[in-house]
Amino acid sequence: MSDFWNPYAALAPRQRRLLGVAAVAAVLLLWSLLAVSGLVSATKLPAPWDVLAALAYLGWHEGQSMLLTATLWSVGRLLVAGALVIAIGIPVGIAMGAAPRVNAVLSPLVDPFRSAPVVALLPILVMWLGIGETMKIAFLFIGAVVYLIPMVRDAIQAVPQSYWIGARDLGATPWECVQRAVIPMAMPRIADAVIVGFSVMWTYITVAEYVNARQGLGQLIQNARRFSAWDQVFAGIIVIIALALATYQFMVWLKRRLYPWETEQ
Amino acid sequence: MSSEQPEAVAAAPATKQLSVVLEDIVQEYPAPGGGVTRIIDRVSLRFDQPGINMLLGPSGCGKSTLLHMLGGVRPLGVASPSAGRVLIDGVECSGPHDDAVMVFQRYANRPDLTVFDNVAFPFRLRLWRERVGEAEWRQRVEDILKAVGLSDKRGLRPAQLSGGQNQRVALARALVLRPRILLMDEPFGALDAQTRDEMQRLLIELHRSWPCLVVFVTHDVTEALVLGDRVIVLSTQPARIADDFRISEPRPRPASWQRARETLALEERILGQLHQASPGRGQLRVTI
Numbered sequence: 167m168s169d170f171w172n173p174y175a176a177l178a179p180r181q182r183r184l185l186g187v188a189a190v191a192a193v194l195l196l197w198s199l200l201a202v203s204g205l206v207s208a209t210k211l212p213a214p215w216d217v218l219a220a221l222a223y224l225g226w227h228e229g230q231s232m233l234l235t236a237t238l239w240s241v242g243r244l245l246v247a248g249a250l251v252i253a254i255g256i257p258v259g260i261a262m263g264a265a266p267r268v269n270a271v272l273s274p275l276v277d278p279f280r281s282a283p284v285v286a287l288l289p290i291l292v293m294w295l296g297i298g299e300t301m302k303i304a305f306l307f308i309g310a311v312v313y314l315i316p317m318v319r320d321a322i323q324a325v326p327q328s329y330w331i332g333a334r335d336l337g338a339t340p341w342e343c344v345q346r347a348v349i350p351m352a353m354p355r356i357a358d359a360v361i362v363g364f365s366v367m368w369t370y371i372t373v374a375e376y377v378n379a380r381q382g383l384g385q386l387i388q389n390a391r392r393f394s395a396w397d398q399v400f401a402g403i404i405v406i407i408a409l410a411l412a413t414y415q416f417m418v419w420l421k422r423r424l425y426p427w428e429t430e431q
Numbered sequence: 432m433s434s435e436q437p438e439a440v441a442a443a444p445a446t447k448q449l450s451v452v453l454e455d456i457v458q459e460y461p462a463p464g465g466g467v468t469r470i471i472d473r474v475s476l477r478f479d480q481p482g483i484n485m486l487l488g489p490s491g492c493g494k495s496t497l498l499h500m501l502g503g504v505r506p507l508g509v510a511s512p513s514a515g516r517v518l519i520d521g522v523e524c525s526g527p528h529d530d531a532v533m534v535f536q537r538y539a540n541r542p543d544l545t546v547f548d549n550v551a552f553p554f555r556l557r558l559w560r561e562r563v564g565e566a567e568w569r570q571r572v573e574d575i576l577k578a579v580g581l582s583d584k585r586g587l588r589p590a591q592l593s594g595g596q597n598q599r600v601a602l603a604r605a606l607v608l609r610p611r612i613l614l615m616d617e618p619f620g621a622l623d624a625q626t627r628d629e630m631q632r633l634l635i636e637l638h639r640s641w642p643c644l645v646v647f648v649t650h651d652v653t654e655a656l657v658l659g660d661r662v663i664v665l666s667t668q669p670a671r672i673a674d675d676f677r678i679s680e681p682r683p684r685p686a687s688w689q690r691a692r693e694t695l696a697l698e699e700r701i702l703g704q705l706h707q708a709s710p711g712r713g714q715l716r717v718t719i
Contacts, residue, residue: 332539335504336608337529337558346555350543427542427588 212397217404220397224386232386233405239381241409243299243374244367247306251363255311256356259318263352264344269319279312285373297378309370310363317362321355322348354428357421364417368410383409449520449611449644451478451501456515458496471496471512472669481642483634485655487701488665489715494648495616497670501646502614503527519612529558531612532605536620540589540600547585550576550603559608568607575603578637595626599633606641615647619654631658635682651716652701656694657684664701666708673708674701 169175177185194214200206201213208216224233262269262276288305295301325348333347334340375384383406390398458471470493478484486494496511503526505511517524519531540549553559554568563571576582579599589597598618605613619627631654638645649655655662656678664674678697680688688694698717705715 328535328537328539329541331504332533332535333552333556334527335502335533336553336556336604337527338556339558342556346552347541350541353543425543427590 209394209396212400216397217400220395221401221404224398224401233401236381236383236386236402237405237409239385240371240375240383240406243302243306243382244364244371247303247310247367248360248364250303250307251310251314251367252360254307255314255363256318256360259315259356259359260322260344260349260352262315263319263322264348273316273319276312276315279308280316282312284309284312284370288373288377292377301377302374305374306367306370310366313366314359314363317359318352318356321352321359324355325351354421354425357417357425361414361417361421364413365410368406368413372406449479449481450518451612451644451646452476452516452518453497453500454516454518456497456500456512456517458493458511459513460509469669472671473515474665474670474672475515476663476672476675478644478646481644482660483638483645483647483658485659485662486646486648486665487652487655487662487715488648488650488670489667489705490650492665492667493670494665498533498614498616498646498648500524501612502531502533504533529608530610531614532608532610533614533616534598534601534605534618536617540597540604542589545586545588546581546592546600547572547576549589549600550607552604553608571607571609572603575607578606578640579603579633593626594622595630598622598630602630602634602637606637609641611643613643613645615645617648617650620649620651627654632683634658652698653689653717655701656697657689658682662701664704666705671708673704 197211197214200211201208201216212220221233225231258272258276262272284305287308291301291305291308295304329347329351330343333343338346371382372384372387375382376388379385379388383402387399387402390396390402453474453476456471456474457469459467459469462468474497486497488494499505500512500517501524503517503524505526519528541552544552551568551572554563554565554572559568573582576585579602581596581599581603584592584596589600592600601618619630622630634645635658647658659678661675661677663672665671666673676697702715702717
């Protein structure tokens with residue numbers, strides 16, 4: 167325990183995993199004890215095994231999987247919104263980072279939304295776009311893009327000037343410097359921005375799907391709540407957390423594969 | 432903002448008359464407390480033959496700024512030069528031009544590209560793509576990799592190379608363009624003594640096979656004496672020319688020459704001139 171208070175001490179992977187599993191197990195144990203003891207009523211806190219049963223029920227019941235359908239809807243919305251976030255947010259962020267004039271014009275329009283409650287925009291979006299898919303996609307898009315754009319801009323501006331000067335000296339036009347020297351060097355941090363964007367969208371997906379709930383994991387949770395099926399609410403939440411975590415892990419893995427040099431230097 | 436390039440295509444440097452002139456160069460910066468600080472004060476220099484020219488001065492004296500002017504690179508948010516002109520073959524130089532290529536102390540090697548692609552980088556730019564066909568530039572890259580001794584490292588990335596090898600990549604990327612002027616900004620300053628010796632010897636060899644005009648900035652007196660055909664000593668705050676002399680001793684200059692009485696006298700002379708011009712300011716390095 168001599169290195170307990172030591173931020174630089176590296177734990178063995180086995181030890182780290184063990185401690186993590188122990189923490190989750192402890193929470194599950196506490197949860198089970200609470201459920202068994204009857205201190206908290208089952209309507210407020212369903213037992214872990216009830217949640218598991220609900221998960222199985224949602225996963226397969228009478229020849230269909232509500233969970234799979236809902237997941238596919240949510241993932242589909244997320245992918246459409248994510249594609250838009252990438253297609254629009256990255257070019258805008260690059261333009262802001264690489265051209266101070268563009269930044270001066272756009273930053274007062276974009277930056278305030280980073281700390282603004284995007285959820286508060288939902289009624290306005292409903293008024294403008296109705297309660298269909300367009301509104302849901304737009305909501306996810308706005309929620310993520312206001313984070314992504316400033317992050318991409320910062321990624322561009324964090325590239326050391328020496329790369330720009332070096333390319334300029336070799337005869338690159340200013341745009342070539344940006345295109346061939348600055349953007350490639352900013353890609354790892356741009357990838358980080360995309361990862362954050364997707365995490366943000368997973369946190370907003372339920373909000374988007376509460377309005378006019380028809381399909382999706384948000385709807386599934388909302389529906390279960392209406393019938394006070396708290397075990398299903400818990401199951402839905404756990405699925406969303408698991409999917410968000412899986413998305414994150416996958417994207418981090420992808421980033422390491424695409425930009426292995428970032429960690430080398 | 433101008434992106435046009437002068438159309439002079441580099442011929443073999445030895446056969447083409449070359450003239451690089453710095454005329455009454457002044458550089459000033461806004462001072463923190465208002466007013467201006469003059470860091471370069473009426474420096475005039477003329478280079479008209481291929482050779483290694485050493486710009487020697489204490490750290491922070493403005494010699495890198497002079498070098499940037501020769502390269503037409505303006506990294507600072509200040510007009511540069513504040514007064515005076517840079518003429519290359521009689522034409523005033525107002526932006527990046529392809530007669531001169533720079534090698535920086537912090538090598539600007541791309542971590543995501545292999546050694547080969549780092550050296551071939553200029554040929555991804557429109558300017559060089561239009562001038563040099565693919566077959567030719569591939570051959571040139573091969574040749575220069577061989578010349579700097581990195582043929583067997585072509586597939587590695589910068590993080591897998593040592594500091595000296597990285598600087599070889601930077602040198603190769605500059606020379607692959609066959610520049611008439613090679614500008615070197617303390618290129619070996621970050622290397623350990625032994626690697627620096629190796630790199631100096633490599634530069635001498637490369638210069639023998641491609642005798643271009645080299646302007647080499649350093650704050651290392653020994654390096655200036657070992658490499659220079661001509662040594663220009665700059666004082667500091669503001670930079671003025673404190674001394675300017677030629678060394679006719681053929682290169683490579685052996686350790687016995689470096690310890691000879693005439694060499695030590697030269698060293699004394701440099702340090703004396705600098706002390707007189709700007710006592711107690713800036714740092715010089717002497718390695719022997």
